[in-house]
Amino acid sequence: MSTVTATGIHHRSYRGELALRHTRAEYARLAIVVVLLVALPYVLNIYWLGIVNTILIAVIGAVGLNILVGFTGQISLGQGGFLAVGAFTSAILHERAGLPVPVSVFAAVLTTATIGAFFGLPALRLKGLYLAIATLASQEIIVFAVKRWSWLTEGQGFLDVSRLEIFGWRIQRTMFEVQWYWILLVIAAIAVVAARNLFRTGLGRSFMAVRDQDIAAAAMGVDVTRTKVTAFAVSSGFVGLAGALTAHYTETVTWERFTLDVSVLYLAMIIVGGLGSIAGAVYGAAFMILLPVLISELSEAVEPAFPFLSTQLPAIRNAMFGLVILLFLIFEPRGLARVWQRMKDYVRFWPFRY
Known part of the structure; x- marks a missing residue:
């Protein structure tokens, strides 16, 4: 119909x-x-367009994490570390090895996927909280290496990345956000469509079978070992792409951008958006990036009447961050994707309730 x-x-x-x-x-x-x-x-003005660009990068990373957590059922707290791998790999290959940006980004995706598969090996024996602790260890190991390995940043603690240039075409300073918007929009759209189609294939269906019941999946002929490792590799590849784009967009790579807070933020994105939903990852990324910005805008608007808000803004942001996650877990565990589905069903079936 x-x-x-x-x-x-x-x-x-x-x-x-x-x-x-x-x-x-x-x-x-x-x-x-x-x-x-x-x-x-x-x-949109330059300020808000920059926020939209940040959302587009976050969408790619959130989709990757949802592939692992939402569709395969393997929890991960190492998102920040894998973002760092993608960012540093692409930046080093481009700046020091002189590789073109598309090649360095592709190499970053492959490198992050390989490292993600390696750190996914504990998933073969661990589940639930134990697996979360193992992936948390990967986050800390990667960040520790980035901070202590002076060769990565040549002792500066950060890497400068030159303005994006592809086959002779260079991003213009006056059109920086606009030109980056079109690039990120295309890449994010390709990532979303690729992830959506992934779960129409045998590999994607094996991911979901392992999530639902790995013993039953094995009984049906699914290679659980290969499926779990592949899920970590595919998820990390998406995350590595987001990290590489972050490096070239911000033009500065430092470990401070990839701390545990970032891992928790991305986990919040897929929880709020909806686990096991590609569209939910998009909604969650947009919501969680916009939330602190809107809180800041609201604080500035009411600051004349409530001057103490300016000094308490960081605490308010953290409180709202935790409150939002808590409310979604209690009242709508399936996230914004389910809220949107209910709205569509209401319109489609109105005036009936079924």
């Missing part, structure tokens, strides 16, 4: 069943999103 009030979707061909969108309403929503994304650079 292709109407807004469709009571069911009935496929008459395999091609129709495999389509990413099945109704006219879905195509209409997609068209609206595309129009809004195309219009953003022309309606």
